[in-house]
Amino acid sequence: MTPEREQRIAALAAAVAEGDSRAILEFGAAAQARVTSVADEMLRGVRNKDLGAAAAPLNEMVATLRGFEVGAVGGERSLIDRLLGRAKPVAKVLQRYQEVQSQIETSIVKLEDHKTALMRDVELLDRLYATTLEWFHDLADHIAAGERALALLDSETIPAKEREAATGDMLAAQALRDLRARRDELERRVHDLKLTRQVAMQALPAIRVVQENDKALVSKITSTIVNTVPLWKQQLTLAVTIARAREAGGDLKAATDLTNQLLTANADALRQSNAEIRAQVERGVFDIEAVKRANEQLVGTIEDTLRIADEGRKRRAEAEATLLSLEAELKQSLAAAKARTAPPAQP
Template sequence: MSGTLDSLMDDAVREAGIAEVRHETAVQEASAVNTEGVTLTPDEEEKVKEFISRIDINDSKLVLQYGAGAQKKIADFSETALANVRTKDLGEIGELLNSVVSELKSFDNETEQKGGFLGLFKKADKKLDGLKAKYDKAEGNIDRVVKAMEGHQVILLKDVAMLDKMYETNLEYFKELSLYIIAGKEKLRDARENELPRLLRKAEESGLAEDTQAARDYSSMVERFEKKIYDLELTRNISMQMAPQIRLIQNNDTMMSEKIQSTLVNTIPLWKSQMVIAIGLNHA
């Protein structure tokens, strides 16, 4: 009688184990996404197949390291992008632009208070000499600032080109990680639809505790691998967020470079031409 009771208890434990695994499988399947909805090139499809062929869900080390290389590339890339932002000082360039405007406004205000350019030239020659002295001083200050701005513009233009390359690199890493995710999800789908049901049927048919445990272990590894894929998706989100951030930084650099260019080719030359015209009219 005791043997029969023990046998019934063993059967109950085994059935409970199989039922538990089936329940976990159903939950996993309900939440699974089998495809990424991504159109792959023939080469990318081959890479996905290659990745799938290498995946062994029973290998704990492989599950842990799956896609780790691609993850590290994105992590290192993020550090590089962050370092680029930290070393950039657009505030200094803004101060230089403001100093040019302030210098020109200060000079113009002085001339306006004395009747403008022509008003000054209608007075004594010493007034003209004073104006020329102030012009020379203002021009010297502006020329020094211009040299600094030209240096910053060269750096900004190099940064714009570098950010283009960074954008392409980030896109490359994003695609690589996406291939790992697609391959991983495909392997998960196959594991849930084929291998795990096979193990469950075997456990149910044999009634052996070791087969039930094997099904449990495999189900647990499937769950771990699913978590790994989710971890890869989190890393891919970092790459996804980097793309618009790179473009934003690039746009800021471009706008600042354009402001420098406008100051160099429009604002300052216009101011100098006004001085030339005023002096020419005075000597006419």
């Protein structure tokens, strides 16, 4: 702790220890108010920053370069193309290159603009970090001063007032009560300042994270402009040079390649057809899996027949018992009806 900071903390502690309730309530309020300004500044940075806009031209450039197939340079022309005098693959690629080059230049201009904006954001975040760090130290000074004032009140001021109130003076007792109330207010105020300091502590790494993301995007844009595009042009130059060399002996190579392709194709076809024929020859009349499956189904059919027969026999027995019961009930009902309809006996 520097002498200047020690002197400042001592002055703040003395002022708040001797101050009234209003001074205690406003203690550190200015330092706490800075959290709003820092949060507003971070929010403005987030609103003004459109990472999607910065990434769009970057993705467009990558997609354009990927869509330009350098490997197509020097491809063989068909016989029809040769007879009709159509353009050679190298000429087509060079024409396509002119179109892609225009798109790449437009994307580079957009990326440079976004890169400049991101660099400004990085500088702004450096200033914001410095401001937040000052705010953090200011809160720490107020907290240290508040704790020092609480210690002074607990060790000296309140015991002195307690001795005065012990004499029975009513005004001294009321003054002691007010002093204790201010002491509690100061303790709560110091606690609030500690919470605010925690918010400041969390804001510091958050600012660095946002700044690191901006730096990473700037590095990606720079790498694409400085490395990817020149490398693409270099690969195109090499491809065109190789393609022109290939065109000089293209006919001989085509004939040799065709012969090799026929030989290998016939050999492959012979091997494949032989494997298929031998596989069918070596198969039995029935596959064991089919026989096993048929046997399982037959056994299941027999078991199902026996089970269904047992169930039918059981249902018939139950139905026969039910019929006997119904027949007995019917007979009983008819006998009762006959007894009711018989004439009374003569005396």
